[in-house]
Amino acid sequence: MSIDIIEKFLRNQEMLLPMRLSFTDIIAITGHFREKLGQGGFGSVFKGTLLSSQHAAVKMLENSKFNGEDFINEVSTIGSIHHVNIVRLIGFCSEGSKRALVYEFMPNGSLDKYIFSTKETGHRPFSWDKLNDIALGIARGIDYLHRGCDMQILHFDIKPHNILLDQNFIPKVSDFGLARLYPKDYSLVSISAARGTIGYIAPELISRNFGVISYKSDVYSFGMLLMEMAGGRRNVDPKMEDASQVYYPSWIYDRLAENEGLEIDNRHIEIEIHDVEQKLCKVGLWCIQMRASNRPSMERVVEMLEGDADGLQMPPRPFLSSPPLSSLRLSSMNSISGELSIISEQEDLLDQDGCCTNV
Incomplete structure (x- = not known):
């Protein structure tokens, strides 16, 4: 240009x-x-x-x-x-x-350095109520982009690294380099190439077989972010000793289903899950439904996060909630990255201590 x-x-x-x-x-x-x-x-x-x-x-x-x-x-x-x-x-x-x-300036840096510290430190940096407040703030920000401006703004790169925290840990959506503006009455949008970050990018941005590209693509990315907030870990972690826990959305779906009284693989074992964790996971699982038409709007997501877990229905199992381990290997993901306009997380800023490093 x-x-x-x-x-x-x-x-x-x-x-x-x-x-x-x-x-x-x-x-x-x-x-x-x-x-x-x-x-x-x-x-x-x-x-x-x-x-x-x-x-x-x-x-x-x-x-x-x-x-x-x-x-x-x-x-x-x-x-x-x-x-x-x-x-x-x-x-x-x-x-x-x-x-x-x-x-x-965002003195507390980005969200990822907090939610992914749980595994190393053994404790959560935020209370469950504070985590819910942060999730709700992010959802309100994205909802404002979709409905609150003269034009509909689609972000296309929602992920923990692009959520910044001020001195009071109020979350702020950042990094609009991939964003696009569309009239509010557009139910679908047209882009020349996929955009987003592997692990958060909506499936319809890779293949139109999953539906049209719309504001629901941001909903999917928010859902993947929400699952990581709830789990205190990355959604895909090949280093997990228990293979069933490598893909967190699949593992937590089965735990939630068991607690709902549904049989998974002919077994029924209840485990204790905090109410807020249940809520964040259920909302996240609704958001990462493979077909865009099955995901809620961000307006509805805000309502769900403002309520309690008891009022939420158990979502259907996302189509790719149990991918084979081979599909989780970075090599298989990298094979498509050359063909798609996808930002790798390795290109994110490396040092985030006390700064607004990815704005």
Whole structure:
């Protein structure tokens, strides 16, 4: 995409927030890029301080993978959004090939460093009630993207790394580089290639046999995120000693079904599952139904999370809730990644301590 097209777009944005900054401004805000917060596939993130003494996270877009279209996506979507559960874009810079995005600073980093710490530490960093509050905040943010703006915004990359936490651990959806805007009355959308992250990408984004692409694709990704929040682990963990626990959605589905009195493999064993864990898992399992038409809307998801587990029906078993172990190998997943426009998690920023590192 040419610089002229980007400049034309930016001139139309000048009367709107966020503010346009010069590269000299960026140098001043970051103190000559003194404090680096992280490094990722799209460039580096630095801590900065605005004239108001407010801290900010400055993402320098150094990598060609973050092209002009991605830059416009980020500014045009998040730049016009004001919601407690959406990270705020304060400003941007575009001078020739130099581009930067300036966000509010998120001192508690991203959600993944908390929910995946359970296995190493042996205890959960959040109470069940707090975990439910975080899940509800994320759901409200996504619901706002789908229904609360003039145009419907589809994120296409919902995952723990893209959920940032402020000083009070209020969650904020971030990273709109893959987002697309559509009229609200569009029931299906058209994109040229699959987009998202392996492990969270909706099946219809890979094969239209699973249904049309729509806002339900974000619902699927949120469901996979929700399962990991509930389990305190990644959904696929080949290192699990018990093979039945390698794929968490399948294992927890069987446990929930047993507690509902359903027979699984001719056995009936009840185990104790916390009420909030039950609720998060049931909602997550509804969200990851293979066919998009069987998933709830985010509006309905918010209602489900606001209620209690007793009022939730047991969902049908997701079609791929028990994949063969061979299908879980990264090699099989990598075989399709070359053909699809999928962002690998290895391209995410590596250092997330005390920063807004993936905004």
